[in-house]
Amino acid sequence: MAMSGGNAIRGTRVGAGPMGESERGETAPRERIPYFCANGHETRPSFAAEAEIPEFWDCPRCGLPAGREQAAPPAAPRNEPYKTHLAYVKERRSDEDGAAILDEALARLRANREL
Template sequence: MSSGSAIRGSRIGSSPMRPDERTEPAPRRQVSYFCAAGHDSRIWFAAEVTAPETWDCPRCGQPAGLDQERPPGRLRAEPYKSHLAYVKERRSEEDGEAILAEALANLRRRRGR
């Protein structure tokens, strides 16, 4: 037997599925962005907001602009760098040898050699 005050299929704080007839949505406008790959993306903004000059294309991730004739160029893809490549950019060969020698000396001292 169910409780008489419970409404089946609802939860506390739930809202109606469709907008209320007594309210109207906030004013908005649609802005078209164009990327170098030829994609046309339509993004909705609030009516009082100034649309940004560039937007990331949802399809390819490249920058998209407002001008269809002159879309922004593609981003230069940086090659993947390993952790070692970044370390080699910051340290010289001599620095690496000195750090290694210091670490080995500390290790040998802790082990009692």
Template sequence: MGEAERGDTAPRLYVSYFCSSGHETRPAFAADAAVPEMWDCPRCGLPANNDAKNPPPPTKNEPYKTHLAYVKERRSDVEAATILSEALASLRDRRARGEVIY
């Protein structure tokens, strides 16, 4: 089997992308397709562009935030103390009335 049975191959364009680790990637695109400016390096996963002398810097990963960290961003210590005292007062009132609290 070859081109005679399957037809001619579509014209392709090979574009070089360079990451900050020094890897070169050459994916193939259709000749009439829009070529992206950035490409992820398949070896190390860093972003890559067409400029070998100026590859993009590695992306910065944000550390994992806990639920408490997000709450502390939204509430001040005074607000937290107020909410806690209201919640404790509500629980104590429910216990005094004999409600079962899990």
């Protein structure tokens, strides 16, 4: 049996018929707002006309924050180095505090062992 060269539904999915405003309803009035990042990229996301326009937008190309002023884009955020739990503890307690706490804990353990 010979197959015909074309298939009427090839490359389509369920519900992928021609869609117009009659099926989806009226589209809200929109406006494109330009945003500029520190790497010089420009992006123009579309917002509904009555929507509140955000001050910053993430650049889709590099991920840096983008602002509305091309001459003064927001600076890249400063990445803090990863700190271990011990580093945070050392910020809160001095070595003397740590030694005192250790001595207290050891004294409690020794007292419990004698019981």
